[in-house]
Amino acid sequence: MNEVRLCDTRAKELSHVKDNDNIAPSMLDSVFFRPVHVPGRNWKSLVSRTEPQSVSPLAPLGIEAAMKAKEDPNSVVRPKIFDEFALTDRVGLVSGGNRGLGLEMAIALAEAGARVVYCFDLPKEPSEEFKASREYVSKLGNGSRLEYFCADVRNQELLWKKAEEIGDKEQRFDFCIAAAGILKTHVECLEYPGQEFRDVMEANTTGVLFTAQAAGRQMARFGRGGSIILIASMSGRITNRVRPRVSYNTSEQRIRVNTLSPGYFYTQMTTAYLDKEPHLFDKWSGRHPLGRLGRPDELRGVVTWLASDASSFCTGSDILVSGGHHAW
Numbered sequence: 001m002n003e004v005r006l007c008d009t010r011a012k013e014l015s016h017v018k019d020n021d022n023i024a025p026s027m028l029d030s031v032f033f034r035p036v037h038v039p040g041r042n043w044k045s046l047v048s049r050t051e052p053q054s055v056s057p058l059a060p061l062g063i064e065a066a067m068k069a070k071e072d073p074n075s076v077v078r079p080k081i082f083d084e085f086a087l088t089d090r091v092g093l094v095s096g097g098n099r100g101l102g103l104e105m106a107i108a109l110a111e112a113g114a115r116v117v118y119c120f121d122l123p124k125e126p127s128e129e130f131k132a133s134r135e136y137v138s139k140l141g142n143g144s145r146l147e148y149f150c151a152d153v154r155n156q157e158l159l160w161k162k163a164e165e166i167g168d169k170e171q172r173f174d175f176c177i178a179a180a181g182i183l184k185t186h187v188e189c190l191e192y193p194g195q196e197f198r199d200v201m202e203a204n205t206t207g208v209l210f211t212a213q214a215a216g217r218q219m220a221r222f223g224r225g226g227s228i229i230l231i232a233s234m235s236g237r238i239t240n241r242v243r244p245r246v247s248y249n250t251s252e253q254r255i256r257v258n259t260l261s262p263g264y265f266y267t268q269m270t271t272a273y274l275d276k277e278p279h280l281f282d283k284w285s286g287r288h289p290l291g292r293l294g295r296p297d298e299l300r301g302v303v304t305w306l307a308s309d310a311s312s313f314c315t316g317s318d319i320l321v322s323g324g325h326h327a328w
């Protein structure tokens with residue numbers, strides 16, 4: 001109803017514009033409607049247009065569903081919230097998917113119904129954890145599968161080529177999680193060796209770009225939109241200024257780009273780090289108001305939400321899952 005009222009007001013405000021003007025003036029850009037230039041079309045018909053800009057494939061939902069049910073008491077009413085989270089038949093890739101957060105997320109997406117999750121990582125052969133996860137997914141009974149591919153995310157050509165092959169084979173590309181990353185030992189900022197910094201940037205920044213590009217190119221190719229999730233970190237939240245631009249530039253293709261910033265999670269990466277500096281264990285745990293490190297499975301819900309239509313209006317956002325660390 002708000003939409004109709006807002007448009008009527010706009011129509012009055014713009015009544016000085018000639019009737020035969022077929023270019024929707026930029027003033028017409030409202031929160032709800034973005035009229036486009038339609039040759040031969042009278043802009044005023046666009047102003048009074050009451051259809052929404054987009055409709056959920058699962059419509060009617062929520063209040064609209066309730067109103068429809070009221071109009072037609074014989075209509076079938078059923079919960080749809082889990083349908084919104086469903087990734088039925090969707091295809092995508094997870095970099096760093098051989099273990100840790102990447103593999104945990106890959107399993108979650110498979111459980112949500114993805115047709116296949118391609119896991120990219122460095123080792124030639126996948127880990128025992130990956131093999132067990134692949135087998136586990138094959139037994140879920142929902143037709144979902146995990147596939148492993150040895151790829152270094154710093155190799156742009158290889159990533160583009162592999163994503164294209166996936167697109168050729170599956171004829172769609174819907175999601176991408178860039179979870180590959182490295183963690184170097186702590187060195188004071190003023191002493192930080194240049195090569196070490198370049199190594200980190202190559203894997204954690206350049207590699208993320210190449211991964212997102214590889215997937216984004218296929219998403220654009222199939223024209224069905226998609227969801228790219230960049231695993232960032234609470235540590236980089238303030239400085240990572242490129243994020244809003246990425247999400248803006250891809251918005252026309254209906255590709256959503258969000259970052260997921262975990263606090264301290266207990267994985268092989270952090271275990272190896274804490275083994276060298278055990279005094280940090282209590283410190284890190286205490287820094288989370290929840291008093292402990294996170295478990296990888298505690299990212300299942302958020303990543304499924306981001307990859308699915310349940311988050312269809314979320315782009316350019318950073319989702320913090322930090323055990324409350326950021327609240328200090």
Ligand SMILES: NC(=O)c1ccc[n+]([C@@H]2O[C@H](COP(=O)([O-])OP(=O)(O)OC[C@H]3O[C@@H](n4cnc5c(N)ncnc54)[C@H](O)[C@@H]3O)[C@@H](O)[C@H]2O)c1
Binds near residue numbers: 121153
């Ligand atoms: N665990 C945490 O507490 C935490 C917190 C914030 C952010 N993160 C980020 O989440 C991501 C996953 O972390 P994790 O704890 O699961 O680490 P992990 O070391 O268990 O997993 C990272 C995976 O990335 C792979 N990888 C590294 N370089 C690669 C490359 N060049 N090409 C392809 N694969 C490569 C590794 O082989 C590994 O399997 C990382 O980017 C990390 O920075 C982790």
